Amino acid sequence: MNAFVLILQRDLRLAFRRWSEIATPLMFFIIVASLFPLASSPEASQLRESGSAVLWMSALLSSLLALDGLFRADAEDGSMEQLILSPAPLSLIVLAKILAHWAVSGAPLLLFAPLLAISFYLPAEALPTLIIALALATPTLSVLAAIGAALTVTLRGGGAIIGLLVLPLTGPVLIFGTQATEMAINGESALGPLYLLAALAVFAISVGPMAASAAIRVAME
């Protein structure tokens, strides 16, 4: 547990020293979502219809982007070797890193997504569900992106290939997340998809870090 807290503290401190790392994924999310009216039409009916889908796709892509450098910095300065060799389980360390990263790049999404949703004329009643759905989905997305980052940690142009590896795996999250939002927009109870999102999150958090740590060990051999 001690190692978990130490890594969490260190990574959070590092994140705040490099504020651009916090801001970039969030700005990416906002920019991509904002380009949507340009790409389709600013009319209320159009925005309302596809707004939820656009928000989710933007959140998905920005999660992926954010985690690209999760392990690369450590691998490049030699800290990763020390973490691999530590007596604390590497998957616990990985989980701490993912949590730190989610706290600075995933959590702010929860603040800005509702604002964008309102701008897309989505009904206010749907907002709580949207926030909860994103809160449940972004951890899963972070874990999946971390696995992608771990697999490609030693590769040069890592970013795009992470997308290829991880995006197919995010299908279920996308399906349940958008469905929950749609149901909330239509005034129905979205408990079903929300529970499924929660189940996926629990599964991802318990199993994902192990896959990521195995990948890191192999990549750094």
Next chain:
Amino acid sequence: MGLVRWFHQLASPPYVYRLAGQLAPWFAVTAGLLLLTGAYGGLVLAPEDYLQGDGFRIIYVHVPSAYLSMLAYMIMATSAAVGFVWRIKMAHGLAVSAAPLGASFTLLALVTGGIWGKPMWGTYWQWADARLMSELLLLFLFAGYMVLRASFDDREKADRVSAILAVVGVINIPIIHYSVEWWSTLHQGPTIAKLDQPSITMDMLTPLLVMILGFTIFFAWLLCKRLQGEILSRESHARWVEQLLEGTTR
């Protein structure tokens, strides 16, 4: 004891190369016979479907391809996992050989699925069809595996890293499959959106089973051939390969 010894021999490249070479002709002949029988049964003998007419006959290619795409992924993931845990190069070789084959069958399933759907949907592609969507995602999983492999210079590292990806993929496949199913049932239009399976009768089913078996053995033959190529590529500096190339070709 004999079985254990045989397993050990499976880790030896020259042994596997010879074994693949010996099995291949048998697979080829059997597959050929089965495919011909199945095709005749399906295209000629089986009666027309009362709803879809002759159009349904494409299932004799579509269903086996879809089934094989899944089987190929299972084989790829399992042998990659075995290779990873027990550090057996031959297992990785098998995974590498299975991947492009699986991708091809997936592509075939998608194309034949489109051909099947055209009379009903009016288009060659229908996003709402759960099976096609699952197959598409499976194609991306294969693509991811092959691209990841290709990104590493060191073959052993490529093997081991992509093995992890394969296992992560295989765990996700049921999740993806069921979520896509669920999604497609939500978006079924009033018109028949998904590929409706015709009500199967015995004389339609038998050729289908024969075709599935034939395709599987065809896949086994292709796998043997690719595996042989893969072994030669991995062992190109070994003495037994030089001797092989000097001697008569098998």
Next chain:
Amino acid sequence: MDCFSLTGNQPVLRAESLEIWRGGLCLFSELNFELHPGQVALVTGANGSGKTTLLRVLAGLTTPTAGAATWAGTAIQRVEAPDRRKVTYQGHLDGLKKDLTVEENLDFYRAFWNSLEPMDYLLEQLRLSDCRDRQVRYLSAGQRRRVALGCMRIKPAQLWLLDEPLTNLDRKGSLLVADWLAQHAAAGGLAVVATHQREHLIQSASIEIEL
């Protein structure tokens, strides 16, 4: 610098028929040696001869193509948590976070490895007392190397695996490392050091492995 007793077997580092291939080339094979408490092994050889790889194998980061390295009777990679604390590895890279200060880096590793090493004295020895609050990104290469060595020293380990510890160090720094090695060996520790600059360390060495 205490000598810790291990769970079970003798704290001996043993390499048996180690063989390493890299990029299709065999770097070395049939490498055998044994290191007992109080001994320091120096690994020398030309560039690319496999010194770094050997150290990585001994640390358990890489698997040898053939042969095995054991620490206290257990294969390196299967060494359990408590015994893993007894091994410290310092590679080519510094292992420091550039955005953290010297003190923050050292503090992190101190807490991470539950060390009781007195911070002020360590900083004094490393001649870093003045820059303890400076971010590592602003230090010179030599200063960074000293911080890295400090992080290594902080870990109360019995087996030291050091890859080119004298890189970028000035004379005082090299003398400090030689001193530390001598003290470590005297207290019953073991060390394997890969280096180009054998003159500085040859005094403390008991074994020389030439690749």
